[in-house]
Amino acid sequence: MSEQKSSEEPAAEEEPALVHGVPASLSRGQLVVHPGRDRYLAVVSALQSDGYQMCVDLCGVDYLTHPGRTLPPGVAPERFEVAVNLLSFSERARIRVRVQVPDADPTLASLFELYPGTEAQERETYDLFGIVFVGHPDLTRILLPDDWEGHPLRKDYGVGRIPVQFKGAPGAR
Amino acid sequence: MSKTVETSQELQMRSSQELQMRMDTTGVEALREPGSVLRIPALPEEVESQPTPHDTMIINMGPQHPSTHGVLRVMMELDGETVLRSKPVMGYLHTGMEKTAEELTYLQGPTNVTRMDYVSPLFMETVFALATEALLEVEVPPRATWIRMLMCELNRMSSQVLWLATNGMDLGAISMMIYGFRERESILAFFEKCSGLRMNHNYIRPGGVAADLPDGWRDDVLAILDAFPKRLDEYDTLLTGQPIWRERTQGIGIITAEECTALGITGPILRSTGVPWDLRRTMPYLFYDQMDFDIVVGRYGDTFDRYAIRLNEIRESIKIVRQVVEAMPPGDYRVQDKKVTPPPRARIDESMEALIHHFKIFTEGFKVPEGEVYIAVESPRGELGCYLASDGSAKPYRLHIRGPSFINLQCLPHMIRGGLLADAVAVISTVDPIMGEVDR
Numbered sequence: 001m002s003e004q005k006s007s008e009e010p011a012a013e014e015e016p017a018l019v020h021g022v023p024a025s026l027s028r029g030q031l032v033v034h035p036g037r038d039r040y041l042a043v044v045s046a047l048q049s050d051g052y053q054m055c056v057d058l059c060g061v062d063y064l065t066h067p068g069r070t071l072p073p074g075v076a077p078e079r080f081e082v083a084v085n086l087l088s089f090s091e092r093a094r095i096r097v098r099v100q101v102p103d104a105d106p107t108l109a110s111l112f113e114l115y116p117g118t119e120a121q122e123r124e125t126y127d128l129f130g131i132v133f134v135g136h137p138d139l140t141r142i143l144l145p146d147d148w149e150g151h152p153l154r155k156d157y158g159v160g161r162i163p164v165q166f167k168g169a170p171g172a173r
Numbered sequence: 174m175s176k177t178v179e180t181s182q183e184l185q186m187r188s189s190q191e192l193q194m195r196m197d198t199t200g201v202e203a204l205r206e207p208g209s210v211l212r213i214p215a216l217p218e219e220v221e222s223q224p225t226p227h228d229t230m231i232i233n234m235g236p237q238h239p240s241t242h243g244v245l246r247v248m249m250e251l252d253g254e255t256v257l258r259s260k261p262v263m264g265y266l267h268t269g270m271e272k273t274a275e276e277l278t279y280l281q282g283p284t285n286v287t288r289m290d291y292v293s294p295l296f297m298e299t300v301f302a303l304a305t306e307a308l309l310e311v312e313v314p315p316r317a318t319w320i321r322m323l324m325c326e327l328n329r330m331s332s333q334v335l336w337l338a339t340n341g342m343d344l345g346a347i348s349m350m351i352y353g354f355r356e357r358e359s360i361l362a363f364f365e366k367c368s369g370l371r372m373n374h375n376y377i378r379p380g381g382v383a384a385d386l387p388d389g390w391r392d393d394v395l396a397i398l399d400a401f402p403k404r405l406d407e408y409d410t411l412l413t414g415q416p417i418w419r420e421r422t423q424g425i426g427i428i429t430a431e432e433c434t435a436l437g438i439t440g441p442i443l444r445s446t447g448v449p450w451d452l453r454r455t456m457p458y459l460f461y462d463q464m465d466f467d468i469v470v471g472r473y474g475d476t477f478d479r480y481a482i483r484l485n486e487i488r489e490s491i492k493i494v495r496q497v498v499e500a501m502p503p504g505d506y507r508v509q510d511k512k513v514t515p516p517p518r519a520r521i522d523e524s525m526e527a528l529i530h531h532f533k534i535f536t537e538g539f540k541v542p543e544g545e546v547y548i549a550v551e552s553p554r555g556e557l558g559c560y561l562a563s564d565g566s567a568k569p570y571r572l573h574i575r576g577p578s579f580i581n582l583q584c585l586p587h588m589i590r591g592g593l594l595a596d597a598v599a600v601i602s603t604v605d606p607i608m609g610e611v612d613r
Binding site for chain 1: 257263264267269271274276305308310434435436437438439450455456513543544545546547549556558560562564571573579580582583604610613
């Protein structure tokens, strides 16, 4: 907890309105930028030239059952979200990029050209959420078998259940 | 080092693979050329229409190969004994733990996450607890934080010792395996005394730790700390100076700092290239900013550097644990916030309300305010991150664990390219992948 406080003390005093022309917010003291899908690559590339050399994490979130989450003004919530965490060695700072990805067209540009290390993480996000990364060199399933149906971390993908049989029970209700 | 480079150059001259020379393309460029990562076309007809490369053979190493540390499968394209391209294939241990986490309350969460990285489970619990506390915006008492540091550093020692043991076994130093497991057992016995379990402790929970340290913990820890340095010197005698060991590790599996940065590699692999990046020092969490210790950094980025880093990190951890034992304050071991912490056992016998409260916390859990947060700690394998999103209910809306082994495995094709198949075993071992955390 102290790491975020110490690294982003100046930012915590005033709520950042715009970073590289896109809305920004603070989430528990951590700086988050919210580019649209069209500005996504441009913003991440600008952040990379700002010194965020490493992309530590990329993951998806399915906000199907929680549509009313807090977002800065000017950002329309969509079903999916991709959260990218970038790290700067020189500034010892982190920044998070959250992109909204609509249900009707779950595609997003791939970060492979900027950060080759996102290859596995984008594959994982594709595998578990079905978000297609355009420009990815090898977009295949990574954790699940190739013939798996569906994307399990989606909220409408049921959790597996085994029906419990009780002796003498009057059948399923 | 020069030996490996020569082999790869010779190989590229006579091979039909048209792989670019590794010396010509460095850093980020090398990652983009399709040379090192083996990609099999998806459609069968594409496979048939491709000209069959002669003299090369694709073999699968794993998932039952003993030196793959679990169920890692590495697809390799071989020219004789030289590895051309390779690709790690995972998922054999995938049990959907991130999905399971969405069905468990925040108090049940550590039971789930501790099973991901079963070699350093306390780091998993710590990162989950820190993320939950960041969302709750509660401050844990100092004693709880000190206990967390004590347990984490002991766990780091046991994890690195286990790595030394299995790495020794992979390279033929079988006696190292027995010694490593013996040392690890002494630490696991202490964990059992504290938490009741040797592994998968569920000890560090949101709001503090599950129980206070047992009586006599100080003597137990000091006994471990006194025994370790002698053992480490023995390992130095056994391995570090030994010519066969050096021959097998020096100049093998070289990676550069640029490659590490581009691929997101952290931990001992990044430090072996000379980048002094350790979250305990560079972005301190817990009370690491008050600790006096050194970051061990390598120079050449080879297997020997990574071995030396892990061995010496145990020495640094011993220094930290000694300071923690000195500094351990009295006080509460969990936060006295009625919303988060169940009432003590003694109160339950005398108060009906306490019993109800206890029951409610363990059945319904506590509600966590809406929001999302990313917290990272330095695990023995690198940056262990937790992205936690809450919708205001008592269960995480989304829990994502950034497993360092999962990311670090991506550097495997770049490290073993151009090397010998026998060295591939050493390189896989040097990544220190824990498949439970890779597949989650």
